[in-house]
Amino acid sequence: MTETRRNSPDFDPASLQQWWPQPSRPRPIAIFGAGSIVGDAHLPAYQKAGFLVAGLYDPDLEKARAMAARFGVEVFSSAEEAAAVEGAIFDLATPPAAHARSLALLPEGAYVLIQKPMGADLNAATEILDLCRRRKLQAAVNFQLRFAPMMLALQDAIRCGYLGDVVDIDAHLALSTPWGLWPFLKGLPRIEIAMHSIHYLDLIRGLLGDPQGIHAKTIGHPNHDVAQTRTSAILDYGDRVRCALSINHDHDFGRTFQASEFRICGTNGAAYVKLGVNLDYPRGEPDELWIFPAGGDGWVEIPLEGTWFPDAFIGRMANLQRFALGEDETLVGAVDDAWRTMALVDAAYQSSAQPATPVRPLPEA
Structure with missing residues (x-):
C-alpha cells in the first residue's frame, strides 16, 4: 500500500498512544488452561511484559506439563491449588463451559480475567455475571482487541x-x-x-x-x-x-x-x-x-x-493489574460491559434465525 505521506500541520503519528501503562507492582498470575491460546498469546505476552506467572493448571496434566516446560513455569496439580495462590490475578483461559466452574473456586473479591466468550450464550453470560456479582469478583473478559x-x-x-x-x-x-x-x-x-x-x-x-x-x-x-x-x-x-x-x-x-x-x-x-x-x-x-x-x-x-498477538494481551492484563492496584479507575471490558457485547452477539444470532423479508413476486400479466 503506497501513498503520499504529507501531514496536516498538527498531526504527529509518533504521539499516538500504542501501549497501556504498566502496573507499578504486578501481582502473580495463576492461569487456568493450557490450550493453544495460552502458548500463542498469554504466556508470550506475560514473559515479554515481565509479569510473574505463578503457574498453570489444566485437567489434561500432560498438556499442562508440556506447556509449562516450554515456558519455564510451574504446574498446579489441581484447580483448587491454582485458586489458592495468594494475591493472584486469575487468568481463566478456559472453554466457555468451564468458566462458571472455575470462577466458583476463586476467593471472594478476587481479580480475574475470563477468556472470551463470556459463556456459550447470553443465558450462560448472565449466570457468570450473577456469580461475579454475588462473590464480588473484580472480573473482566478478555476482549483484548481493544488493547492491540x-x-x-x-x-x-x-x-x-x-x-x-x-x-x-x-x-x-x-x-x-x-x-x-x-x-x-x-x-x-x-x-x-x-x-x-x-x-x-x-x-x-x-x-x-x-x-x-x-x-x-x-x-x-x-x-x-x-x-x-x-x-x-x-x-x-x-x-x-x-x-x-x-x-x-x-x-x-x-x-x-x-x-x-x-x-x-x-x-x-x-x-x-x-x-x-x-x-x-x-x-x-x-x-x-x-x-x-x-x-x-x-x-x-x-x-x-x-x-x-501477543501485545494486546499485555495491555489487557496491565489494565486489570493496575485496576487491582488502584492505578486505573476503570476496568475496561468488565463483566457488566462484556455482558452487553454478549447481548449483541445473541441479537445477531436471533436476527440470523429470522426469515428475511420476502421480495414481492412479479405481478401477473
Whole structure:
C-alpha cells in the first residue's frame, strides 16, 4: 500500500498512544488452561511484559506439563491449588463451559480475567455475571482487541479529532481459518460470531457505543462441519453512521486476494487497519495502521510498536493489574460491559434465525 505521506500541520503519528501503562507492582498470575491460546498469546505476552506467572493448571496434566516446560513455569496439580495462590490475578483461559466452574473456586473479591466468550450464550453470560456479582469478583473478559497497539493508536487518533466524527466502519475478512486448532469447538452450535467476530463487535461498541440493533446472517460451508464460518452483519446506529461486517473464513484460494481489514471513516479523516494475525494464523503478518488526518492531503502509515498477538494481551492484563492496584479507575471490558457485547452477539444470532423479508413476486400479466 503506497501513498503520499504529507501531514496536516498538527498531526504527529509518533504521539499516538500504542501501549497501556504498566502496573507499578504486578501481582502473580495463576492461569487456568493450557490450550493453544495460552502458548500463542498469554504466556508470550506475560514473559515479554515481565509479569510473574505463578503457574498453570489444566485437567489434561500432560498438556499442562508440556506447556509449562516450554515456558519455564510451574504446574498446579489441581484447580483448587491454582485458586489458592495468594494475591493472584486469575487468568481463566478456559472453554466457555468451564468458566462458571472455575470462577466458583476463586476467593471472594478476587481479580480475574475470563477468556472470551463470556459463556456459550447470553443465558450462560448472565449466570457468570450473577456469580461475579454475588462473590464480588473484580472480573473482566478478555476482549483484548481493544488493547492491540494499532487499535489503541486508532482510538487515540479519534480522541484527538484526527478523523472528525466517525460515520462509517467496514470490517472485511476473506481468509482461511484453521478451525482444527480449537478442538473444543467441534459440535458447538455457535461458532463464528460467538468465537471470532465477537472481537469486532466488542471493538465497535468501544468506538461507537451500543447500537440500536443488528441485522445479521451467519452460515456454515459445505466443505466442513463447523457450525458457522461466514457472517454478514449491519449494526444499526441510526441515520448518521453506517457499520457493516463481511466475514468469510473459507476464502482458501491462496494469499493473493485474502483480506483482514477495517476501514473507519470520519467527517474529516479516515483510517485503515490491517489485522495481520488472521492471515496465516497463528504466525500471521504484520499489523498495519494508516491514517488520512483531518486537514491532510494523503495517507500516513503509523509505525507500529507491536502486534495484536501477543501485545494486546499485555495491555489487557496491565489494565486489570493496575485496576487491582488502584492505578486505573476503570476496568475496561468488565463483566457488566462484556455482558452487553454478549447481548449483541445473541441479537445477531436471533436476527440470523429470522426469515428475511420476502421480495414481492412479479405481478401477473
